[in-house]
Amino acid sequence: MTDEELLTLAIAEARVGLAEGGIPIGAALAQGDRLLGVGHNRRVQMGSAIRHGETDCLENVGRLPATVYSESTMATTLSPCDMCTGAILLYGIPRVVVGENKTFYGGEDYLRSRGVEVVVLDSQECVSMMEQFIAQNSELWNEDIGEST
Amino acid sequence: MTDEELLTLAIAEARVGLAEGGIPIGAALAQGDRLLGVGHNRRVQMGSAIRHGETDCLENVGRLPATVYSESTMATTLSPCDMCTGAILLYGIPRVVVGENKTFYGGEDYLRSRGVEVVVLDSQECVSMMEQFIAQNSELWNEDIGEST
Numbered sequence: 483m484t485d486e487e488l489l490t491l492a493i494a495e496a497r498v499g500l501a502e503g504g505i506p507i508g509a510a511l512a513q514g515d516r517l518l519g520v521g522h523n524r525r526v527q528m529g530s531a532i533r534h535g536e537t538d539c540l541e542n543v544g545r546l547p548a549t550v551y552s553e554s555t556m557a558t559t560l561s562p563c564d565m566c567t568g569a570i571l572l573y574g575i576p577r578v579v580v581g582e583n584k585t586f587y588g589g590e591d592y593l594r595s596r597g598v599e600v601v602v603l604d605s606q607e608c609v610s611m612m613e614q615f616i617a618q619n620s621e622l623w624n625e626d627i628g629e630s631t
Numbered sequence: 632m633t634d635e636e637l638l639t640l641a642i643a644e645a646r647v648g649l650a651e652g653g654i655p656i657g658a659a660l661a662q663g664d665r666l667l668g669v670g671h672n673r674r675v676q677m678g679s680a681i682r683h684g685e686t687d688c689l690e691n692v693g694r695l696p697a698t699v700y701s702e703s704t705m706a707t708t709l710s711p712c713d714m715c716t717g718a719i720l721l722y723g724i725p726r727v728v729v730g731e732n733k734t735f736y737g738g739e740d741y742l743r744s745r746g747v748e749v750v751v752l753d754s755q756e757c758v759s760m761m762e763q764f765i766a767q768n769s770e771l772w773n774e775d776i777g778e779s780t
Contacts, residue, residue, distance in 0.1 A: 529694060531690055531693060531694055531695070531722075532681060532686045532689055532690045537681045537686075540681055541679060541681045543680065544680060545774065547774075548777055548778055551777065563721050564721045565686075565717040565718040565720075565721040566717070567717050568712070568713040568714040568715070568717025568718065568738070569681065569713075569714040569717065571713040571714075571717075572714040572776070573680075574777050624697075625694065625696075628697055628721045628722045628723050630697045
């Protein structure tokens with residue numbers, strides 16, 4: 483499937499998270515045309531410190547052989563934080579599609595320095611979703627990126 | 632509490648994991664003398680791709696204000712993988728106590744480059760535990776560090 487199609491699935495997950503009262507960040511993992519699974523941030527829903535969009539997606543997908551990860555693409559609505567950057571590196575995912583990096587700029591440079599291809603789609607839909615959420619939930623957002631007080 | 636005392640709690644967690652049939656890696660998080668929580672790898676027990684020792688510890692501890700993370704020390708029986716390295720960075724944990732880095736050398740250099748103090752205790756108990764586990768469970772171990780086939 484195309485990068486845009488995979489991102490569309492990640493955006494749908496982000497919207498599920500928002501409807502649940504959570505932080506609207508979603509992710510989707512595919513191996514070629516085969517969708518392996520999706521996920522979304524569940525800090526609020528599960529009281530979780532580690533269920534970001536990408537890590538929730540990896541957890542939902544479950545244990546996979548390295549050969550599958552090595553042929554996969556991870557789409558995420560927002561530039562990945564340090565933890566999700568590390569999860570992508572741990573499993574050797576070679577390609578990451580980022581919805582937007584305007585509201586938060588994560589580990590893209592580090593991913594590239596470790597050989598991961600990072601494609602930023604500059605989705606206005608992703609930007610608008612995060613801008614609106616952050617404006618209304620700044621404390622929760624800061625907590626999610628490790629900056630709350 | 633001392634680094635050695637915190638590591639002792641992490642080792643106890645690793646032994647719980649081993650007794651459960653899991654991968655023997657444990658972690659403990661403390662703020663000064665106050666233990667915030669412990670955790671251990673649960674790849675086998677939960678079929679989890681993201682519950683490493685450190686991330687399971689962070690999840691068990693739950694959502695914390697950044698001010699608490701910023702005064703905490705994470706002990707782990709084994710040098711942290713890329714994902715756990717990233718989780719430590721996300722939450723601004725300033726100090727990491729590593730049991731051993733002989734059987735696996737993780738993100739220690741990157742942590743230091745980002746300003747995290749990393750103390751390696753060279754625990755023979757930790758080395759022995761991992762060496763014995765890896766010898767008997769090489770496929771499972773390789774899966775956990777993203778290198779299975």
